Every structure is written in C-alpha cells, then in structure tokens.
Amino acid sequence: MFYRLSGVHHTRYETARQLWPIPADRWQVWILLALALGAPLYMADLYLTSYMLPWLVWSAAALSLTLLMGVAGQLHFGFAAVMAIGAYTSIHIARAGWPFEIALIGAGLTAAVIGCVFGAAALRVKGLYLVMATLAMQYLVDWVIINVPAISGGAQATLQTPDVTFLFVPMQGDTALYYGALLWAVIVTVLVLNIKRTSFGRALVAVRDKDYAASIIGVNSFKYKLLAFFTSSFLGGVSGAVLAFCYYQAVTPEQFGFNVSIQLVAMVLVGGLGSVIGAYLGAGFVLLAPIFLTNAMAYAAIQGWLTVSSNLLAHIPLMAYGALIIGFLLFEPLGLAKIYDNIRKYFLVWPFRHSGS
C-alpha cells in the first residue's frame, strides 16, 4: 500500500538497475534531500550548526569507514588518524595560499597515500592483527602531530582555519558551511551507493568474504585491498578537512585522538556494517544520543524530577548510552540499518504479514 509495488514493471535494464528501483524509495530520498536542502530555512541555527552539520560530516566519515570495514572487510581502528592527516594537510595547504579546492584534493591524496602505507599491512595480516596495525597508525600519527610543531602549530597546538572560498562561494556563515558539509555528504553517499553495485564493489565484497576464494575467481586481492584502503582513506581525509573547515574551524590534536577512532568504529557497527543508511543512523546515534541524553537529564534535574548529585547526574547519560548500545545490539545485532530494513520490509507488503520471498 505504502510502497505500491503493483504496477512497477521494469521493461528496460536501466530502470531495473537504477539506485532505487521502487518509486516509493525514490520519493523518500527526494523528500529527505529537499528537507536537507531547505534546513537553513526552517531550522533554528542551534539545530543547524550543532546537530545537522556535525551529523552530516560524521556520516560522511562513517561512510568512508564503512566502505573499508563493511564492504571490503578490512578492520580499521585508526581512522581518526586518517582524518587528522586530511585536516592538517588541507589547513597547511590553505594557509600557504592555495585554493580550497586544491586543499581538499591534497588532503584526500595525502591521507590516501599514508593510509595505503599502513594498509599495506593488510596484505599480510587479517582480523585482530590488522586492528593492531591500524592502532599503531593512530598512535604514530598522534605522536608525529604532537611532536612536530611545524604540523601542530607551535606551543598552542591549534591552527585556525583561514577564510576560504569554495567554487567562488565564501565559506563563512552557518548556511554556507552547512551546504558545504551537505554537498560532501551527498557526494560520498552517491559514491558509496554506486561503488557497492559496480565491479569494483563486488570485487571488494569477494575479498571480504574470502580473499583466496576471490583470487581463485580472478580477483586480485592484493590490488583490491590496497584500492579499498586508498579510496576509503581518500574519502576519510577529505571528510577530516571538511570537518575542520566547516565545523571546528580550528584543528587541535585532541580532535582526532584514539577515542574518536573508536567512536567511528562504533558508528559503523551500531549503524550496520557496510550499509549506507546505517552510516547515517550510526553517526546520528553515536554523535547525538549523548547530547540528547545529557540535555534530557539536565532538564529533569532542573524540573526537580531527579534529585541526585551533579556528579551522578553527569554519569547517568553515560549509563543510559551504554545500555542503549547493548539494547540495540541485543535487539538487532546487524545494527540500526537492519531495524530500518525490517520496518521497510514490513511496510513493503502491508497490510499483509509476509512478502513471500
């Protein structure tokens, strides 16, 4: 009823192969896009700058990581370091007077090259051992940034982002920054959606499922593992640069610490490995749930419903957040994306109970 499957007949390959073959999915995407495009018109700046903007950028970062972890099956626990490389490269290029467009590409390339160097470990090791290799990357990059003042920016270890223009639009003011982030999120989303249905994406999936089985059927796992690291690190690096320029407007080493890497992994896992909508849901959950919980508890305390010490009050959101993660994963181990999928499948055949397939 909602999805109106009857009457949808694909008579040409192009329509059957398009990104969203069902019209209902398509108009949902268009509505979401329209809502996102119109957000500056109807959203108060608090929600635009503190919720929407960081959510979009972190979703782009989570998408970059889910391409590597979910699609290609290469675990990466140092992705914040990849973003740090992008952020620092872009800011140094921009400060040197080059255009912002070049800075973004430079950020992606530097992150991709360095990411590949560490990704080369993936050619030899798998699973937990790869986790260790990527963790080493996190600590090495952190150490280099902190210990080389030329990178981190002297005693204060803070670099302010210079004023830049992107495609002749000055990147100042909430609206411009928001559209910058939105543009990047849309690009990454479309790219990852498309990668998943190309031969490149299928090769990555083959490597993920069993690398030597993949090589038997003619997929060069050496090449595709490196390509996965390259692509994902490129996207991660640009996401780091976008995060720095559109959101933080200042770069410090703490913004890309080990805990951020873990948050990124949490976004991917809670959202659903390899899922595009999962990256959005996961980023939204990991980023916004603590904020919502903290504000809800503070509100309850102000109203006098909750009389506990301020120390305990600050920790209740943490407990609730942990319980939520456990709850979601118990309820649906495949992540938030699977919950979405279940709902969608339910409405796909509503009012009937089973789709038959």
Add this chain to the structure above:
Amino acid sequence: MRGLFKGLIGTVAAAALTVTGTAKTDDDTIKFALLQDFTAVYTFVTDEYNQGQRDYLTLINEEGGIDGYTFQALVRDTGNEPQRGLEAYNRARREGAVLVDFLSTPVSRAAVSRVLRDEIVMITVLHGRGDASDGTTFPYVFPMMATYWSQAAVLADHIEQNEDGLEGKRIAHVYIDSPFGREPVPVMQELAERKGFEYRTFAYPSPGTEQSATWSDVRRYRPDYVMIWGAGGGQPVSVREAIRNGIAPERILSVVWMAETDARTVGTDVATGLKRFEAVATGTDYPIMERIMETVIEPGLGTGDSENVGTTYYNIGVASMAVSVEAARLALEEYGGPLTGEKLRDGFRMIEDYDAEGMMPPLTFSEEDHQGGGFGRISQWNGEAWEPVTDWYASYQDIVWEEIEKDAAGFREGR
C-alpha cells in the same frame, strides 16, 4: 514490531522533551554557562571546581544579587568532546548566557573563533590558549589567572631566590607528552639562556600512570630541581617516582595541578616538603569562604559534598566566579542592565587590583592584558595542608609576553 514502535515513540518523546527544554529568559538573571567535562579527562578537577563556582553564585544570590540581578549557572557535561561542547555552547548562547567556562582545552580552542564572533565572554582559567592573554587579539577570551608560561617563570624565580641565582644549576622539566606538557618549554629555554642554567626536558607518555622509564633518565641527569608538568592521575605518580629516584620533595616543583588528594595519594608524610605553584589560596580562612560556609553550606544550599569546601580546586572555582561577578558588577555600574557579552568584557577590563578579599593576588585587567598580571605564589605541603611559603609575585613577564605576542600574531595571520 509493536515493541519497536513503542521504543521509537519513547525516543521521539525524549527528543521532544529536550527540544522544549530551553529555559525562558528572565531579564533579571545573568546567566553563566559552566559547560564542563564531568566524565572524561578533567574529572580530577571539575567536580570541586564547579561546586565552588556554583556555591559562590548561590552566595551572591542569597545576599541579594547585584543591583537586583541574580545569577544562574547553566551546567552541562561536555565529556571533553569539542562537538558536545559546541552544542552546549550554542544552546547556552540561545538561552542568553553572557559568559562561558569550558574548563577543557580542546573545547575552548574550538570555541575561540565562535566566542569572538558571538561576542560572549569565555574565561579560560588555567586552561586553553595562553596567548589569549593578548586582549587586543582575543577581546572576548580571559585566561584570568597565570598562564602556564607565567607559572614556569614564577617557579624558576622561586629557585633563583632559594639558591642565590640560577647559574650552573640543572633543572629537569618532566612533563606529560602533550601540548599542555610542552607549553612552558620555550619560556624555560629563554630563561636558561638568559640566566645560564642547564635545562633539559623529559616526557612521559599520556596518561601518565607509568613513568618509571622517564624517571631513571632523570636520575642519571642528577638535577638540582625538578619541575613536574602534568595533571590528574599522573601527578602523584610523578612525585612518587621522583622521591624513589632520590629527589628530595623540597626540590620538586609542580604546576598548578596539585591538590590535597594528590598529596594524600602519595602519602601525607612522604609528600611533606613538596612545592607547587598556587594561583588561589587554599582553605576556608578568608572572608568569602566564611560567608560561603555561613550562607550557603550551613543552610544546606551547597551543590555538593561539604568536605570539598576549601580544597584547592574548589577555591579556584570560587575565585573564577568572584572575578566574573566583580566584572559584572562593574559593567552594570558603568552601563546599566541588561548585561551583554560586550558590557561584561568591558567590566573585566575595568577590574583593578581585585583580590577576592585576600583569596587571590591582586588582579588588574586592561584592553591589552587579559591575564591579570601573571601572579602566583609557592606553597608547600606540610603534612596536612598546603602552606604558602612566599608572597604573591609575578616574574619575567617580558619573556612571557614575548611568547604571548608571538603566538597571538600567529593566530591573527591564520585567520
């Protein structure tokens, strides 16, 4: 499926609750946003510090406020995460806050460009950017107390006084391997050159629970004095390791982050003689503290454990709010209400020789100087409490200001 919908409805309801949870703006309350890290890195200081701040604001309100204005503290946890700090900041700004205090270097750094744009005063007491002391470059940021550079200068001066000069002395600087740890290095290097002493740095890895390898290096160096530059759990480890490596407690000088709890962790007897930099007096023998005891704590209006009243970090919190309230008072006197960020900033700049009734060194701010002079003193652990051994003083402000101006110039160029 039904359970899922219930859950969804619950989530939406909770979200709606937080959305509507913005307080109404009353015209006769002045809102200070204390958006601090209660759960992650700064936990060693935040509870006591925040308690001191809120108790002081309660005291002012109980005494009738200022000019009919009362103060309200907006308190939120940021978990030391810039994105949560910025969210809390934007929310507080919407609620009409005129002053923010993050007590977190990463959050403050991310907020600098925003407070400058939004014209809201940000106090960065003993954290944040030291170069924000330059009021012309950072008109809305107030470090308010001695920066780490000034602290290093005060500690070096103390050694000089004690030893009749620094020439030929060996000073080891043992720090946590982070920007905070290495912040005083340029000032100390400049001093070493000027005064002709030997200066060497030793870093230990974050978070500082394991430092033995570093300290055996320090032992081989055989320093005359050791400056320890860490915070929280790493500090007692540093002291214990130093003593174990044959350095007398009297020769250990600590950055401001050294409190009663640290001395107790080391062992009250073992730590006897240990020296530290002090920005605000400790204890309850000051008029403000006595009034807090009488008006806030005894009637049960305090925000936390009354055991904390008078501890190092509690008093720093009280002092930070005392200065801020003084600034608000001066601003209201000069311009009248309602108070805005701009008026409050001018209020800060009007403060002259304010010492919070003896609790602090006399602070004077101006359009250029947002540090307040860089004063501090040395106090020593006597087995039971921190006892001041010097008067309030400031040292080598010329070197400190060279650093401030150098970094501030970098900030200006970066924009």
